[in-house]
Amino acid sequence: MSAAQLPSRFRVARPVAAIGLALLLSACATGPSFEAPADDFKGRISLVDTPVVVPGTEVKIAGQGFVPGQQVQLSYGGVALAAPATADAEGKFRTAFTVPANAPAGQHPVVVSATKPAAALVHPLKVSPNVPLSGQDKFALSSQKLVQGLYQAAYSAKTDRVFVTSAVGRPPVTQSQLLKVNAQTLAVEAAVTPAAAPARAPAPGQQARAPGVFAVYGVGVDDSNGTVWVTNTRQDTVAVYRQSDLQLVKQFAPGTVPHARDVLVDEARGKAFSSPVGHPAIKVFDTRSLQELPEIKVQTTIKGRDAKDFSPMSIDLDRASGKLYAVSGAGEVAVIDTRSGTVEKVFIVEEIKSGTGIGIDERSKRLFVTGQGSDNVVIVDPATGKTLHDVPVGAGALNVAVDAPRGLAYVPNRAAGTVTVVNTNGQIVANLPGGTLPNHATFDGKGSIYAVNKARGADDAQGDRITRISPR
The missing domain is CATH 2.60.40.10 (Immunoglobulins)
Known part of the structure; x- marks a missing residue:
C-alpha cells in the first residue's frame, strides 16, 4: 500500500x-x-x-x-x-x-x-521528531574509542581528567571498569575492574549463578577529597575510589541505595547525593567520613498515586544556592534544599513523558528537563514551575549537560544518535552526530562537553566512544 x-x-x-x-x-x-x-x-x-x-x-x-x-x-x-x-x-x-x-x-x-x-x-x-543535523561548523568534535559498555562520565577540574564508567550485559555482570581518561588526548591512563560482589540467593526453582562484580554505572567527582563516587546499580549501592590510582576507598553494603542511578558531589557542603530509582527519596552521604546520612524523602503530587510513587532518575545541583533538582520517571521535578535536607516543592512538567534527564543553568536559573518518551527537552522556571519552552530534539532524549556561562544545554538523544545543543531561549543551536546510542554528557566548566555513547555489539566502530565537543 x-x-x-x-x-x-x-x-x-x-x-x-x-x-x-x-x-x-x-x-x-x-x-x-x-x-x-x-x-x-x-x-x-x-x-x-x-x-x-x-x-x-x-x-x-x-x-x-x-x-x-x-x-x-x-x-x-x-x-x-x-x-x-x-x-x-x-x-x-x-x-x-x-x-x-x-x-x-x-x-x-x-x-x-x-x-x-x-x-x-x-x-x-x-x-519521533525528525531533527536534521545542523550547526556542525560551530563546534569542534574530537572522539576516541574506549572500552565496551560506556555509561557515564564526570570531569575533574583539579586534574583535568575524565572518569568514565562501563558495564557490559545483564546480571551477573562480569565485565565492568572505571576509567581515568586524559581530557586533552582522550587516552585511557588507568582502569580498574571492581571487586567481586557477594552471591545472592537464587529465586525459587532457579539455579545459583555466579555473583559477578560490583559493576559501575553512575559517576561523580569529589576534587576536595580526591575521590570518585560511583553507583553499583545491580547491587543497589555506591562505592568510592581514589582518583590518583583508582584504588577502592570504600564499598558501601548492597542495599544501601536501591537501584542507584546517578551520584553527584557537593564539595562546598561535603555531601554526596544519589538517586535510587523506584525509591521515593534522595540518598545522602558525608564525603569526609564516608558515612550514610539521613535520606531526603520525596512525595509525589500526582493525584491518584501513592505518596511513595516518586521515582528519582537524574539529579543536578545548583552549587551556589545548594538546591538539588531531581526528575522522576513520571515527569515530576523535586526542588530540595540540601542545607536543611527538606523538599521545597514538587511540580509536574506536563510536556514530558518518561522523565530522565535534568540540568540547572546556574546563571539564568532555568531548568532543562528531558523526556525519553516524548523526545524533547523542556525549559522550566523552577521558581514557578512554569514551562518556558518545549523543544523537540530527537528520539530518546536521555540526559542533559549544561554550560551555564554560555547558556547552552547538550542533550544526548539515545535512539536518534545525536547530541542537540539548545540555548536558554529554546532555540536549537546545533544538532551534532553522537554516534551509536549517545548515553551521557558532562561539562568541564571551561566550555567543553564530554559525551559518551554505547555500542550495538563489539564490532560497532561508532559505539563505546568518548567525544569532546567544544564551541569554535
Missing part, C-alpha cells in the same frame, strides 16, 4: 474509544455478522528493523501469538494501513506500512483487528 493511500495525517490525541466507535458504526451500517471471539487471546505486534520511527518511515511489523490462519488488519482512524495479513502455522505474520511524511510526533494508536476468530488490540506507535 502506498503512502498516498494512508490517512492524510496521524492525529496524536484521538481517543481509542472514538476510533472503536467509528469502526463499530461503520460495521453496523453494513450489517456485521458476529463470530465466536478468540479465547485467551495472546496476540501482540512489535516493530522490526525500525528502531526509530520518524515521518516518512517504512514501519515493519511482526506479529506473534495469534491463532494460526487468523486474518489480521492494521488500521488508523478507520483506514487500513496495509493489506490484510494471515497468521501462519506458528501464529506469526509480517507486514509493513509507511508513516505519512506530515505525521506529527507523538503516540499514535494503531488498531490491530483480527477475525477467524475475532480479537483486537491497540498498539501505541511512537513517531
Whole structure:
C-alpha cells in the first residue's frame, strides 16, 4: 500500500474509544455478522528493523501469538494501513506500512483487528521528531574509542581528567571498569575492574549463578577529597575510589541505595547525593567520613498515586544556592534544599513523558528537563514551575549537560544518535552526530562537553566512544 493511500495525517490525541466507535458504526451500517471471539487471546505486534520511527518511515511489523490462519488488519482512524495479513502455522505474520511524511510526533494508536476468530488490540506507535543535523561548523568534535559498555562520565577540574564508567550485559555482570581518561588526548591512563560482589540467593526453582562484580554505572567527582563516587546499580549501592590510582576507598553494603542511578558531589557542603530509582527519596552521604546520612524523602503530587510513587532518575545541583533538582520517571521535578535536607516543592512538567534527564543553568536559573518518551527537552522556571519552552530534539532524549556561562544545554538523544545543543531561549543551536546510542554528557566548566555513547555489539566502530565537543 502506498503512502498516498494512508490517512492524510496521524492525529496524536484521538481517543481509542472514538476510533472503536467509528469502526463499530461503520460495521453496523453494513450489517456485521458476529463470530465466536478468540479465547485467551495472546496476540501482540512489535516493530522490526525500525528502531526509530520518524515521518516518512517504512514501519515493519511482526506479529506473534495469534491463532494460526487468523486474518489480521492494521488500521488508523478507520483506514487500513496495509493489506490484510494471515497468521501462519506458528501464529506469526509480517507486514509493513509507511508513516505519512506530515505525521506529527507523538503516540499514535494503531488498531490491530483480527477475525477467524475475532480479537483486537491497540498498539501505541511512537513517531519521533525528525531533527536534521545542523550547526556542525560551530563546534569542534574530537572522539576516541574506549572500552565496551560506556555509561557515564564526570570531569575533574583539579586534574583535568575524565572518569568514565562501563558495564557490559545483564546480571551477573562480569565485565565492568572505571576509567581515568586524559581530557586533552582522550587516552585511557588507568582502569580498574571492581571487586567481586557477594552471591545472592537464587529465586525459587532457579539455579545459583555466579555473583559477578560490583559493576559501575553512575559517576561523580569529589576534587576536595580526591575521590570518585560511583553507583553499583545491580547491587543497589555506591562505592568510592581514589582518583590518583583508582584504588577502592570504600564499598558501601548492597542495599544501601536501591537501584542507584546517578551520584553527584557537593564539595562546598561535603555531601554526596544519589538517586535510587523506584525509591521515593534522595540518598545522602558525608564525603569526609564516608558515612550514610539521613535520606531526603520525596512525595509525589500526582493525584491518584501513592505518596511513595516518586521515582528519582537524574539529579543536578545548583552549587551556589545548594538546591538539588531531581526528575522522576513520571515527569515530576523535586526542588530540595540540601542545607536543611527538606523538599521545597514538587511540580509536574506536563510536556514530558518518561522523565530522565535534568540540568540547572546556574546563571539564568532555568531548568532543562528531558523526556525519553516524548523526545524533547523542556525549559522550566523552577521558581514557578512554569514551562518556558518545549523543544523537540530527537528520539530518546536521555540526559542533559549544561554550560551555564554560555547558556547552552547538550542533550544526548539515545535512539536518534545525536547530541542537540539548545540555548536558554529554546532555540536549537546545533544538532551534532553522537554516534551509536549517545548515553551521557558532562561539562568541564571551561566550555567543553564530554559525551559518551554505547555500542550495538563489539564490532560497532561508532559505539563505546568518548567525544569532546567544544564551541569554535
